[in-house]
Amino acid sequence: MDSASRHSPRIAYSFPAHTFDLRRVKPESCFDADDGAAMAIHLDGRWDKFFKNLRNLGLVMVTASRGPISMASAWEKPVFQSYPGTDEWICLETGSEIRPAAFGGAMAVVENVGDQQVASFQFFDRHGEGCLKILVTNWSDHEAYEDLVSRHASGRRTLDFGQKSEARTEMPSPAQGNVRNLWNGLSRSLPDSAFPGLEGVSRLSALEMAGQDLAWRLPRRVVRQALQNMTLAQVPLGGAVRNEAVFLPTGFYPTHWGDCRCGTTFFGEASQLTLRGCVHRGQAWATRFQVGSEEALCIEFYNAHRDFCGGIGLRSEAGPWQREQWKDLLKGGLD
Structure with missing residues (x-):
């Protein structure tokens, strides 16, 4: 809830x-x-x-x-x-x-x-x-x-707090075998722009090398349609946003959606999610993990600089038929 x-x-x-x-x-x-x-x-x-x-x-x-x-x-x-x-x-x-x-x-x-x-x-x-x-x-x-x-x-209008983030040096594209060997470990860690276990490798570079059975890029229309269908079915969603200063997780039952000047917002009772694709270009990827005996599919978002921005998937309360519907919608992005 x-x-x-x-x-x-x-x-x-x-x-x-x-x-x-x-x-x-x-x-x-x-x-x-x-x-x-x-x-x-x-x-x-x-x-x-x-x-x-x-x-x-x-x-x-x-x-x-x-x-x-x-x-x-x-x-x-x-x-x-x-x-x-x-x-x-x-x-x-x-x-x-x-x-x-x-x-x-x-x-x-x-x-x-x-x-x-x-x-x-x-x-x-x-x-x-x-x-x-x-x-x-x-x-x-x-x-x-x-x-x-x-x-x-x-009274000061210019403040100088904190430390500037360190520039990230991107390594050459990782070997597919190395990515796949470490893949299931991703489901046990909080997502970040770096790919854990491969120093200097970004998460997005790893997704690009993982193979389409594990990760594939989603058109924006597929992301929007998937979330709209889940809202109509009243499916419990969970996700998080990560930026340089904040990691904000949330879980909610979306009840309706509406368009705004920056994109589309999906509303829950005390939470909401906005797809800001109208003014912020980036990428969306589907990722597939094996969690115990269950297959889990999530959507991950990246900005124009290839930084991890956030992700969303189904909460554990979702029923089997809801999970199948979610999988069918995201796998449709492969067509």
Whole structure:
């Protein structure tokens, strides 16, 4: 089920005009953004304190994106702890991971959309790309939002946090035999742009060499049709987005979909998935793994730079006929 589904019937994140006023919270740090359609305040970069107090907001809607895909999921009072031996934090309840060193900056933002307002915290990576957005919902504590803004407001418009990501040196295409020998190990690891077990080899290069019985490229129309069919059949889906700063997993029952200016969004009760192919070119691949006695097929997404962006598949709750339908739809991409 969707996380936070007990908050039915609806999680909303837009509010009547004048609900929020950043000028009231910290007037000396406030500035116009988005050609005057929003007000914003830069945050000071004390991420350990910020995320420690994030749970005070209650239920928030979190979105992460990269390349041709974005996902959103509800977090309720999230608690993050450091992951031993890394610079990452993990939320044990949701499985989400954050790498604060990859943040280039963040802002508290109140957007005006018609006669409504949307309040959020927006994070950017070292390249200035949006990587994480935390939205205030109707189940959030509005005073806690303003308190966090007040505590972490900064008058600086240019922030310098974290370390730049290291340039990846791509090795020559791997041998097919090496890829196939390591293939089933992929199902036991969190996906990344690197192919585990072959130093310097990207995941996408490995997919290209694996052979069409294990991995094949999918046309966008096949991806869209597969997700639409699963939505009509009310099939439980699970997936994740990974960018330089965030790993955001989510699981949900999609109930409907709709087109927007950047693509197509599939909505669940407290989660959603957007195919952003209209404005972000990339690739989609089907991957096939043997998990015990079951065959598992997933869709993986890559951006124009060949970086892994996210993936989606069926959750364990899916029934046998639903799995067969999913396989038939994805294998149709081979035709």
